[in-house]
Amino acid sequence: MSSSVADEVRRRRTFAIISHPDAGKSTMTEALALHARMISEAGAIHGKAGRKSTVSDWMEMEKARGISVSSTALQFNYLPATAGPDDEPAVINLVDTPGHADFSEDTYRVLTAVDAAVMLIDAAKGLEPQTLKLFQVCRHRGIPVITVINKWDRPGRTPLELIDEISERIGLLPTPLFFPVGIAGDFRGLLDRRTGRYIHFTRTAGGATIAPEELMDADAASAREEQAWTEAVEESELLTEMGQDHDQELFLGGQTSPMIFASAMLNFGVRQLLETLVELAPSPVARAGIDGEVREPTDPFSAVVFKVQAGMDSSHRDRLAFMRIVSGEFERGMVVTHAQTGKPFATKYAQAVFGRDRSTVDTAFPGDVVGLVNATALAPGDTLYDDPRIQFPPIPSFAPEHFSSLRATTADKYKQFRKGMDQLDSEGVVQVLRNELRGDASPVLAAVGPMQFEVVTARMKAEYNVDTVIEPLGYTLARRTDADSADELNRQRGVEVFTRSSDGVLLALFSDKWRLQYIEKEHPDLLLEPLVAAAD
Numbered sequence: 001m002s003s004s005v006a007d008e009v010r011r012r013r014t015f016a017i018i019s020h021p022d023a024g025k026s027t028m029t030e031a032l033a034l035h036a037r038m039i040s041e042a043g044a045i046h047g048k049a050g051r052k053s054t055v056s057d058w059m060e061m062e063k064a065r066g067i068s069v070s071s072t073a074l075q076f077n078y079l080p081a082t083a084g085p086d087d088e089p090a091v092i093n094l095v096d097t098p099g100h101a102d103f104s105e106d107t108y109r110v111l112t113a114v115d116a117a118v119m120l121i122d123a124a125k126g127l128e129p130q131t132l133k134l135f136q137v138c139r140h141r142g143i144p145v146i147t148v149i150n151k152w153d154r155p156g157r158t159p160l161e162l163i164d165e166i167s168e169r170i171g172l173l174p175t176p177l178f179f180p181v182g183i184a185g186d187f188r189g190l191l192d193r194r195t196g197r198y199i200h201f202t203r204t205a206g207g208a209t210i211a212p213e214e215l216m217d218a219d220a221a222s223a224r225e226e227q228a229w230t231e232a233v234e235e236s237e238l239l240t241e242m243g244q245d246h247d248q249e250l251f252l253g254g255q256t257s258p259m260i261f262a263s264a265m266l267n268f269g270v271r272q273l274l275e276t277l278v279e280l281a282p283s284p285v286a287r288a289g290i291d292g293e294v295r296e297p298t299d300p301f302s303a304v305v306f307k308v309q310a311g312m313d314s315s316h317r318d319r320l321a322f323m324r325i326v327s328g329e330f331e332r333g334m335v336v337t338h339a340q341t342g343k344p345f346a347t348k349y350a351q352a353v354f355g356r357d358r359s360t361v362d363t364a365f366p367g368d369v370v371g372l373v374n375a376t377a378l379a380p381g382d383t384l385y386d387d388p389r390i391q392f393p394p395i396p397s398f399a400p401e402h403f404s405s406l407r408a409t410t411a412d413k414y415k416q417f418r419k420g421m422d423q424l425d426s427e428g429v430v431q432v433l434r435n436e437l438r439g440d441a442s443p444v445l446a447a448v449g450p451m452q453f454e455v456v457t458a459r460m461k462a463e464y465n466v467d468t469v470i471e472p473l474g475y476t477l478a479r480r481t482d483a484d485s486a487d488e489l490n491r492q493r494g495v496e497v498f499t500r501s502s503d504g505v506l507l508a509l510f511s512d513k514w515r516l517q518y519i520e521k522e523h524p525d526l527l528l529e530p531l532v533a534a535a536d
Helices: 002-011 025-035 060-065 101-112 129-141 159-170 218-225 227-241 248-250 270-280 410-428 449-463 482-488 515-523
Strands: 012-019 072-078 090-096 116-122 147-151 173-181 189-192 197-201 213-216 257-259 300-310 319-327 335-338 342-344 349-352 357-360 371-374 382-387 402-406 430-432 444-447 468-472 477-481 495-500 506-510
Touching: 002 012, 002 090, 012 101, 012 129, 012 270, 025 116, 060 335, 072 270, 072 349, 072 371, 090 270, 090 444, 101 129, 101 300, 101 506, 116 129, 116 270, 116 319, 129 159, 147 159, 147 270, 159 227, 159 257, 173 227, 173 270, 173 335, 173 357, 197 218, 197 449, 213 218, 218 227, 248 257, 257 270, 300 410, 319 349, 319 410, 335 371, 335 430, 402 410, 402 449, 410 449, 444 449, 449 477, 477 482, 477 515, 482 495, 482 506
Parallel strands: 012 090, 012 116, 116 147, 147 257, 173 257
Antiparallel strands: 072 090, 173 189, 189 197, 197 213, 300 319, 300 382, 319 371, 335 342, 335 382, 349 357, 349 371, 402 444, 402 468, 430 444, 430 495, 477 506, 495 506
């Protein structure tokens, strides 16, 4: 089996797209699917009246607002134009992530499941706060990053200005592979810096289909584009003099970032991104368990659950657990072990997910993302394995900064309300906190961002037919505590202690940092541990 698995591993490229909101992430996801012939036509701007939603956005709230608030996984094959007659296509696993900062915890979970990241940057805005936070996560996890300067069809900054900003602000040296011909807002084509040739693009109606490309040598490009070509060549030569040519070892080591200029909306530069991923992004590698043991991709089967989601199919109220295959060959129907409980787990219902569309998965290999249907025992961070035993590190919960109580508007919906709360809690949509004083009818929700509360109320209505009311609470931060400290903390003004439903951890909520500092000073013996911050 190892030889077969090794061959399949070499074909896999598993990556996530990270960006600030409105950088064009979902549009790029759809453009990649278009170039891979997974769809025949793209909607240029999702969520707008009269236009299509992108295939990766399935929640009604996402379509209405034109933002992604939940991660989705897409898989497709891609054979580069340069492939030989005997070459097999690469298998691309693209995990689309939420762009809004309020959902950074979901994005963090996705980044535990990928081998590379595409950092999408708006040509006019440059590096933005959410992009910076997510890049730091990539750096911490050792995930190599490919940079795409998107929206080059619109007015923006100069290429060298954007390159300098990335280098200076995050210490990542961009090494453009394809340099734009034409300033931002006048996107004509790309200079392939490694061959010196010119790729000229032709617009299509609304960017709905793949943009035709014309390949030219330097003389033909100069005759056609004149000054725009000359400027692109001169700036490319300047980058070479500064040592900003691609080096694969430095890229995999997280020191440099291959860069491409593109327009996802017009489908310019999208093929170049796909081929860069196939050529340069790493295949799946070994992963260490919590006890120090290492699982090589060719070892027996193991996988980590990074996302649990319900409500993706309105006709079936099932629950889908997304697992990233870490090692070995997955075969549908195999019985594996759930590391957290030690119990056997049957994998009869395994699916690949493409937006709302699903198909049965019979086999999968390291790097692939598989959805397990009705996996009620699984939670984000769980490990599944075939002997020998392994358990991968858990995925930490972020420190919440927003707290609200939730209640149903009518008492006769309590059963559905409780069921919905348990489901959303198990998915990690929010952290659900309870104590005896408030009871189960009015749990407290803890979130990284307030939009998470909107997702809760929308899904409670859509999936459980329960109208709910959110009531903000006067707390701003949380600390982990213990039973010995809880009684004293509950006697303090501006403090309330809860049990987190997902793991039984005790959390003390504080009205503000001054209240916390006062109690730490007056009661130094109390346990008050910081939680993982979203920016860590």
